Amino acid sequence: LRRNPGQPEFHQAVHEVFESLGPVFAQHPEYIEGAILDRIIEPERQIIFRVPWIDDAGRVRVNRGYRVEFNSALGPYKGGLRFHPTVYSGIIKFLGFEQVFKNSLTGLAMGGGKGGADFDPHGKSDNEVMRFSQSFMTELSRHIGQYTDVPAGDIGVGGREIGYMFGQYKRLTNRFEAGVLTGKGLTWGGSLVRTEATGYGLVHFVCEMLKMKDQEIDGKTIAISGSGNVAIFAIEKAQQLGGKPITISDSSGYVVDRDGIDLDLLKRVKLEERGRVADYAALRPGAHFVSGGSVWDVPVQIALPCATQNEINREQAATLVKNGVQLVAEGANMPSTPEAIVTFQDAGVLFGPAKAANAGGVATSGLEMQQNAARDSWTFDHAATRLEQIMHDIHSSCLEAADRYGSPGDYQLGANAAGFVKVADAMLDQGVV
Numbered sequence: 050l051r052r053n054p055g056q057p058e059f060h061q062a063v064h065e066v067f068e069s070l071g072p073v074f075a076q077h078p079e080y081i082e083g084a085i086l087d088r089i090i091e092p093e094r095q096i097i098f099r100v101p102w103i104d105d106a107g108r109v110r111v112n113r114g115y116r117v118e119f120n121s122a123l124g125p126y127k128g129g130l131r132f133h134p135t136v137y138s139g140i141i142k143f144l145g146f147e148q149v150f151k152n153s154l155t156g157l158a159m160g161g162g163k164g165g166a167d168f169d170p171h172g173k174s175d176n177e178v179m180r181f182s183q184s185f186m187t188e189l190s191r192h193i194g195q196y197t198d199v200p201a202g203d204i205g206v207g208g209r210e211i212g213y214m215f216g217q218y219k220r221l222t223n224r225f226e227a228g229v230l231t232g233k234g235l236t237w238g239g240s241l242v243r244t245e246a247t248g249y250g251l252v253h254f255v256c257e258m259l260k261m262k263d264q265e266i267d268g269k270t271i272a273i274s275g276s277g278n279v280a281i282f283a284i285e286k287a288q289q290l291g292g293k294p295i296t297i298s299d300s301s302g303y304v305v306d307r308d309g310i311d312l313d314l315l316k317r318v319k320l321e322e323r324g325r326v327a328d329y330a331a332l333r334p335g336a337h338f339v340s341g342g343s344v345w346d347v348p349v350q351i352a353l354p355c356a357t358q359n360e361i362n363r364e365q366a367a368t369l370v371k372n373g374v375q376l377v378a379e380g381a382n383m384p385s386t387p388e389a390i391v392t393f394q395d396a397g398v399l400f401g402p403a404k405a406a407n408a409g410g411v412a413t414s415g416l417e418m419q420q421n422a423a424r425d426s427w428t429f430d431h432a433a434t435r436l437e438q439i440m441h442d443i444h445s446s447c448l449e450a451a452d453r454y455g456s457p458g459d460y461q462l463g464a465n466a467a468g469f470v471k472v473a474d475a476m477l478d479q480g481v482v
């Protein structure tokens with residue numbers, strides 16, 4: 050890690066995986082002989098580029114763009130693009146590293162990658178977002194392709210941004226190459242259920258975890274952080290199954306709505322008006338907005354962090370435990386600090402790690418690629434059934450690996466081991482490349 054100075058998030062992600070893999074290496078000396086560890090933490094390729102664009106006032110602006118093509122042992126690089134002011138190499142590399150194992154867990158043929166830019170879409174006009182996205186794609190287009198690298202959305206990149214980027218890629222290449230991006234619009238190669246997939250998949254995973262304890266989500270109170278793509282559709286699926294999400298948040302604070310989140314209102318405020326959670330609270334009788342503060346102070350039975358990395362620290366985890374939380378599953382990537390994870394595990398709280406629990410999004414991106422390759426489009430029910438089956442299989446793989454490596458019921462070890470072993474075996478098969 051001396052090669053990666055000043056990248057604490059990347060160090061954290063690597064430690065989290067490697068610290069749990071001792072039992073795997075004990076059973077597989079060939080991974081040590083093949084220098085898998087040294088190879089797997091070094092991205093195959095990293096691209097950093099200038100993204101110049103012109104704002105509505107006619108001023109030239111410059112952002113920095115990234116694409117880290119981390120590992121292609123199992124298939125083309127696959128992973129989202131994040132547009133957020135905090136983006137830098139350490140964030141993109143932690144996300145890319147996690148993505149390698151997550152994609153492996155889905156059982157689909159996808160390598161891992163991630164990208165983005167330190168661009169803040171908040172407060173930008175549609176035209177500014179379009180000009181930025183076009184400039185970003187002008188460089189990115191040289192590096193991606195349906196058989197090479199297939200980006201998707203992440204924080205700050207949704208259907209609008211994917212549309213602008215796809216349009217620019219098509220213009221530059223003179224090809225309608227649907228499989229080059231996922232998260233596309235439904236009339237031009239997108240898949241039904243992709244928008245909902247990460248949130249829905251998270252709740253399916255939670256249901257599988259609860260089933261192991263002879264419990265159901267029905268009637269349980271749920272704290273959800275964030276109010277973006279993952280949060281909204283986690284709320285939707287939880288409500289469909291009788292769960293009761295009572296919180297949402299964004300970077301300005303959180304909302305408690307004891308009657309249960311009004312999903313139609315939330316969708317209107319966030320998806321149509323691009324508003325804030327405070328706007329939701331202002332329109333919803335009985336809900337109240339807390340500026341700043343921690344959404345994890347709210348007593349609940351289930352906590353689903355769906356905003357960003359390191360949003361639950363040791364103290365916040367201890368508060369959740371003190372208030373009786375029974376299950377934590379990660380919708381966001383690496384939302385719990387290492388100390389928070391230990392706090393949950395020591396207290397016997399069921400803990401579903403991100404690379405398993407939020408894999409439904411990329412899995413459905415894989416299904417979108419399948420539909421594009423076959424020039425087909427599936428019904429909502431067919432795609433939703435495939436997603437549910439994949440989440441069920443990921444859950445089983447985690448538990449089987451946890452058993453095989455000596456820690457029954459440990460989802461963190463299970464997810465890391467199951468994801469890692471497939472990639473490591475493929476790397477050995479393919480020689481030193």
Ligand code: NDP
Pocket residue numbers: 202203204205206247275276277278279280298299300301355356357358380381382407408410411
């Ligand atoms: P969105 O941009 O749709 O929403 C992000 C939400 O998180 C917003 O409510 C945002 O609030 C909040 N947020 C972001 N950064 C911060 C911060 N620093 N502090 C507090 N709140 C913050 O993103 P997604 O819902 O797509 O992604 C959320 C998480 O899920 C990310 O960790 C992402 O990597 C992960 N994920 C997403 C997948 C997907 O399919 N979209 C797939 C797998 C994982 P604000 O508007 O104030 O910034």
